[in-house]
Amino acid sequence: MNNLKKILSLVLLSTIFLMSCVSNTSIVNSWRDSETTVANQEFKKVLIVALVKDEATRRITENKIVRSNTIFHSSFLFLNGTNLELTKAQKLKILEDENFDGVVTMRLVSTEKETNYIPGTNTSLYFGGMGGLYGNGMYGGLYGNGFGNWYGAYANNFYTPSYYQETTNYFVETNIFSLKQNKLIWTGTTKSSNATDVALTVDSIIATVITEMRKDGSLPKK
Structure with missing residues (x-):
């Protein structure tokens, strides 16, 4: 799990870096x-x-x-x-x-x-149905609580807080x-x-x- 988090973090940082280089x-x-x-x-x-x-x-x-x-x-x-x-x-x-x-x-x-002003995003909404599916016991006997624990650990990665961004424009x-x-x-x-x-x-x-x-x-x- 820790390795996967590191990979996701590197991908995110790389994306931000590339976007910052684009004019x-x-x-x-x-x-x-x-x-x-x-x-x-x-x-x-x-x-x-x-x-x-x-x-x-x-x-x-x-x-x-x-x-x-x-x-x-x-x-x-x-x-x-x-x-x-x-x-x-x-x-x-x-x-x-x-x-x-x-x-x-x-x-x-x-x-x-x-x-x-850059509004925040909450992409975890897209996975709400899956969370409900695994939370109602339908697959509980087969998979236990594995998915719920996994999803809970990554829930924060689906949310980006809002923030203010200052941009310099060059004429x-x-x-x-x-x-x-x-x-x-x-x-x-x-x-x-x-x-x-x-x-x-x-x-x-x-x-x-x-x-x-x-x-x-x-x-x-x-």
Whole structure:
């Protein structure tokens, strides 16, 4: 019995851990240039810029996106600590010399804490009939009180108390620029919760942005 309890506890802890790593992302708002779509730009070389102060987070974010398509390139290879003092024109000249025709930027706009009430659950109700069945003596002569004792030992595992959960929501702005036309052609803000893993959150944001761009015609339907 003790071994079984340990196994159930490990499964529960593993489930909670996996759920905590998953980022739930939704689109808050978006805009696209009415005359230009991402599809008709036919980008061949796009710079990925994660506008964050932490260098490790910047590299994780940019590398995650870069691995999704060969046209993407990380900004820290071209715009880094060695050229921070360059003017805007000089930085654009670097991109021009490297034949970039598009830029995708991601930046954290704001964070917001949200408190939700999570009601408790009592799954033991589903087993009420079985408890009654074994408690009325119908099978008492055959099985004795074994099931009743077993069920009583595990009854607490069927109940989860209610609690308040505080969630931090992260609002991230994604912009797509055309360097050929020198203008913003798409922008969108996403809301991500339970963002405990940068890589998973980036995956979630990318999937949400692509879905929205297919809806508004920036990208072709599947």
